[in-house]
Amino acid sequence: MRLSRTSKWILGVVTIVTLAIIYLPLSVVLVNSFNTSKNMAWPPPGLTLDWWQKASNSSGLMAALSTSVMVALGATAIALVLGTLLSMALARYKFFGKQAVSLLVVLPIALPGIVTGIALNNAFRTVLGWNLSIVTIMVAHATFCIVTVYNNVMARLTRMHPNLEEASADLGAGLWTTFRLVTFPQLGSALFAGGLLAFALSFDEIVVTTFTAGSGVQTLPIWILENMFRPNQAPVVNVVAVVLVVVSVIPIYFAQRLAGSEQRR
Amino acid sequence: MDKYSALPKQGVETPALARRISTLLYSKVKLRLTLLLAAPLTWLVLVYIAALLALLVTALYSVDSYTSQIQTQLTFKNVLKVLTGQVYQTVALRTLGIALLVTIVDTLIALPIAFYMAKIASPRLQRLLVIAVLMPLWASYLVKAYAWRSVLSNEGIMQWLLRPLGLDTPGYGITATIITLGYLWLPYVILPIYAGLERVPNSLLEASGDLGAKTSTTLRLVMLPMLVPAIIAGSIFSFSLTMGDYITVNIVGGANQMLGNLVATNVGNNLPLAAAIALIPVLIMFGYLTAVRKTGALENL
Numbered sequence: 001m002r003l004s005r006t007s008k009w010i011l012g013v014v015t016i017v018t019l020a021i022i023y024l025p026l027s028v029v030l031v032n033s034f035n036t037s038k039n040m041a042w043p044p045p046g047l048t049l050d051w052w053q054k055a056s057n058s059s060g061l062m063a064a065l066s067t068s069v070m071v072a073l074g075a076t077a078i079a080l081v082l083g084t085l086l087s088m089a090l091a092r093y094k095f096f097g098k099q100a101v102s103l104l105v106v107l108p109i110a111l112p113g114i115v116t117g118i119a120l121n122n123a124f125r126t127v128l129g130w131n132l133s134i135v136t137i138m139v140a141h142a143t144f145c146i147v148t149v150y151n152n153v154m155a156r157l158t159r160m161h162p163n164l165e166e167a168s169a170d171l172g173a174g175l176w177t178t179f180r181l182v183t184f185p186q187l188g189s190a191l192f193a194g195g196l197l198a199f200a201l202s203f204d205e206i207v208v209t210t211f212t213a214g215s216g217v218q219t220l221p222i223w224i225l226e227n228m229f230r231p232n233q234a235p236v237v238n239v240v241a242v243v244l245v246v247v248s249v250i251p252i253y254f255a256q257r258l259a260g261s262e263q264r265r
Numbered sequence: 266m267d268k269y270s271a272l273p274k275q276g277v278e279t280p281a282l283a284r285r286i287s288t289l290l291y292s293k294v295k296l297r298l299t300l301l302l303a304a305p306l307t308w309l310v311l312v313y314i315a316a317l318l319a320l321l322v323t324a325l326y327s328v329d330s331y332t333s334q335i336q337t338q339l340t341f342k343n344v345l346k347v348l349t350g351q352v353y354q355t356v357a358l359r360t361l362g363i364a365l366l367v368t369i370v371d372t373l374i375a376l377p378i379a380f381y382m383a384k385i386a387s388p389r390l391q392r393l394l395v396i397a398v399l400m401p402l403w404a405s406y407l408v409k410a411y412a413w414r415s416v417l418s419n420e421g422i423m424q425w426l427l428r429p430l431g432l433d434t435p436g437y438g439i440t441a442t443i444i445t446l447g448y449l450w451l452p453y454v455i456l457p458i459y460a461g462l463e464r465v466p467n468s469l470l471e472a473s474g475d476l477g478a479k480t481s482t483t484l485r486l487v488m489l490p491m492l493v494p495a496i497i498a499g500s501i502f503s504f505s506l507t508m509g510d511y512i513t514v515n516i517v518g519g520a521n522q523m524l525g526n527l528v529a530t531n532v533g534n535n536l537p538l539a540a541a542i543a544l545i546p547v548l549i550m551f552g553y554l555t556a557v558r559k560t561g562a563l564e565n566l
Binding site: 002003004007008011012014015018019021022023024025026028029032037039040041042043078081082083085086088089093095101104105107108110111112113114115116118119120121122123126127139142143146169174175176177200204206207210211221224225228237238240241244245248249251252 | 283284287288290291294297298301302304305306308309310312313314315316317319320323335374377378380381382385394396397398399400401403404405406407408409411412413414415416418420421422424425448451474480505506508509510511512516525528529532536539540543546547550
């Protein structure tokens with residue numbers, strides 16, 4: 001198959017246009033965070049730093065941010081432990097119902113968020129009689145975060161030769177010692193990647209959160225959603241959006257470096 | 266290497282009890298497996314499966330219209346109401362239509378860019394393009410939906426760009442919902458198709474050309490059949506994510522409602538009805554997944 005110069009050129013242009021469309025809305029948000037118009041009129045009638053100042057002084061915003069970080073940290077910690085245990089069982093053992101278990105991990109993320117959300121809401125409040133709080137959000141988030149850790153660790157374990165673990169046992173190491181000194185060091189970057197994804201997933205989640213957060217608890221996405229439609233607060237949402245996009249470069253940078261170092265290995 | 270040479274010593278230093286446990290576990294494979302599976306399975310079954318089953322049962326409850334208390338006598342009232350009610354049928358069809366359109370639009374946009382990434386770009390450019398496509402995934406969902414709200418607003422950049430052409434921004438409504446959802450899920454559709462294209466060996470395409478096939482023939486008869494699982498894998502994402510969405514339609518959809526909205530509005534005062542409505546997207550997704558299982562798409566996720 002030979003592609004003519006013209007068709008390569010056309011495909012190149014289509015690619016550039018697609019990327020332009022992907023980045024257009026994000027750049028509009030960036031410009032609007034300096035826009036003097038509250039209705040985000042385009043082109044901006046003037047530029048201002050007011051919204052940035054307002055954002056940095058907003059106590060509700062800061063509280064929501066710290067709630068989100070706490071929830072994401074808790075959910076990631078639980079997901080790391082459960083996901084690793086599960087992937088070790090599925091990668092190293094054969095047992096009845098293995099297929100079902102691997103489907104079970106994916107289910108919380110495969111089913112629509114609203115289904116997971118109202119199912120957990122009903123279970124926490126009606127079945128268990130709990131009050132919704134930051135803990136219920138954490139439990140809910142951990143449930144759908146397990147899969148990201150599981151996928152990453154599973155991929156690593158299946159590529160890792162069990163020889164090393166067997167050699168360690170032959171040399172007299174117990175199971176725990178083998179795990180600590182042989183298996184775990186090789187899982188490092190997979191755990192980091194899985195944990196990073198879990199954190200990002202939890203930090204950004206809105207649907208399940210809406211149904212599992214108590215009335216007093218506000219995560220950052222809930223704060224954004226509540227302030228988006230208020231004319232005086234909407235420009236501040238732009239500022240938050242810009243900060244989130246800029247901060248998201250950090251995990252991408254680490255993920256890329258990890259991928260790079262693994263290719264060289 | 267230092268780490269590993271320390272191993273035998275470590276073994277000797279282990280206390281006797283820990284050593285005995287370790288030996289016991291080593292000889293009992295089933296016990297080891299049970300210990301590994303116990304915590305995660307307890308969590309997933311107790312938290313998730315139990316909650317899903319409880320929701321399923323709740324769909325068969327009803328709400329007393331005077332006291333608005335949930336009555337636990339089983340009835341098919343809500344399920345029947347959802348299946349036959351005019352509102353539910355209209356909204357279900359609208360949601361299904363939006364999900365189909367979003368999936369088609371995303372696939373059509375994803376194919377050329379994925380092709381360029383996998384088959385034309387140099388390795389260096391290829392890496393950069395993958396990052397460029399992945400980057401928006403890390404930006405918050407709400408931020409992106411909100412960005413389209415300002416792009417499509419009456420005073421927004423879309424109006425400013427289209428006015429010279431004598432056109433207007435589509436404003437908020439179903440079109441805006443399709444654009445925004447398509448935008449949100451696009452990376453999820455590009456990546457599996459790109460991965461699928463990477464797996465099509467170049468030699469196969471060259472062989473087809475050498476045997477006299479025109480480029481279009483090669484694309485249609487060699488490339489496309491090999492890409493089908495990847496395309497379906499991408500469509501699973503866009504389709505299922507759209508079926509359950511109700512936030513985007515709140516932000517850019519004007520007064521339009523999708524299935525998710527009906528669920529969300531009923532959760533507070535009529536949980537059984539909300540549960541019954543929520544069964545629709547679940548059933549559609551299960552149907553879709555079973556239909557595409559045989560194509561091998563699930564292994565491409």
